[in-house]
Amino acid sequence: MAKNPWPILVPCHRVVSSTGLVGRYSSPGGQYTKSNFLRDEGLEIGENGEYDQKNLMKIAIEATEARIQTNM
Helix, strand or coil, X not given: XXXXXXCCCCCHHHCCCCCCECCCCCCCCHHHHHHHXXXXXXXXXXXXXXXXXXXXXXXXXXXXXXXXXXXC
């Protein structure tokens, strides 16, 4: 993900760890920057970088539905 040539088209900040934590990020600011991006998109993140899996799935489903509506 660190060598992603298309970060706008393939938003690698959305790749989260299966441990329940946001995970690493190679951009300046690291995990802090990644967490801010995800919070801006509606993901609830705790002080230690933990996220709610149900909240993450809800955001993903809403984004998919919005893309489908846009393509119709």
